[in-house]
Amino acid sequence: MVKIITDTSALYTIEEGKEIGVHVVPLCVSINGKHLRDLCFDTKEFLDEVKQGHASASSQPPIGEVIDAYNAYDVPVLNITMADGLSGTYQSALSAREQADHPEDVHVLNSTTLCGPQRYLVQKASHLAKAGKNVQEIIAALHESMEHLHSFLIPQDFDFLKRGGRLKPSAAKLGGLLKLKPIMEAVDGGTRLDKFSIVRTLGKAADQIASFFEEHKVNKDYKIFISHADAMDDAMMIMNRLKERFQEVEFELLELSPAFITQGGPSCIAVQYIKK
Secondary structure: OOEEEEEHHHOOOHHHHHHOOEEEEOOEEEEOOEEEEOOOOOHHHHHHHHHOOOOEEEEOOOHHHHHHHHHOOOOOEEEEEOOEOOEOHHHHHHHHHHOOOOHHHEEEEEOOOOHHHHHHHHHHHHHHHHOOOOHHHHHHHHHHHHOOEEEEEEOOOHHHHHHOOOOOHHHHHHHHHOOOEEEEEEEOOOOEEEEEEEEOOHHHHHHHHHHHHHHOOOOOOEEEEEEEOOOHHHHHHHHHHHHHHOOOOEEEEEEOOHHHHHHHOOOOEEEEEEEO
C-alpha cells in the first residue's frame, strides 16, 4: 500500500484528506501580523482583511512537518506537490526526503499544476493506491493525465498583478480604470504565469478560454475545474457558459484557499482542465 501525501495547494483540508486516505500538510499564510495555516481558519475573515488592504503572503509547509509526514508511515509514500516554480513547495519536499528516516521509500512528484487539476491527481493517486498499484505504476498513470492539462487565472484586481510584478504600474492603473479583465495562463510546464489576453467582460474571457479548450480537443475524457475566491456568481456564469460548449465534460466548482488568494487576489477565478 502506498501512502499519498499532499498540501493544501490541492484544495483539500486536513479532514477532507483523511476521508480519502490522504495526508494533507497545510501551506503557511500570513496577514496583518498573524501567521496561519492554509484552510485551517475562516477564509471569509481572511478575505475581509485582504479587502481592507492588509498585505498577505503564503509559503510552503514547514520542512519539519513534511519530514514527520514521511516518517509517519512504514510504507512507500508519494508526495504530490504544486508546480515547481510557482512555489518552493516542491524543492522543500525534496529536501525533506533527504532528511527522512527512509528516503528510498519517499517519492516526490512535481504535479506541474495546482488547485483543481492537482486535486484530481491526488484523487487518482489515492484510488490507484487503494487498488494496490505500486509507486511506479501510480506515477506513470499520473503522468498520462499531466501531459494534458492547462490552467487560466482571471484576476479581478489589477493591484495584485502589479504587486506581483506581472503588470507594470501604469498598465495596471489603466486596466483598472477601463475595467478590463486580464486572462493569465500557466506556461513553461506550470512554472510561471503569463498574459494570455485582456478582454472587457468575463463573458468574453469565458469565450476565449472555451475556444482554447476546443482547439486542444477537450472532451468527455477530461475534467474542467472552476475555482473562485468569493466570486460564486461570476464563477457560475463562466461554468454555465463553458457547459454550453462542453456538454459531455465533467465540471467541478471549488473555492480557492487563502494561499492562492494571496496571489490572485479577491474575486479571482481559475479555469482549468486535465485529462482523466
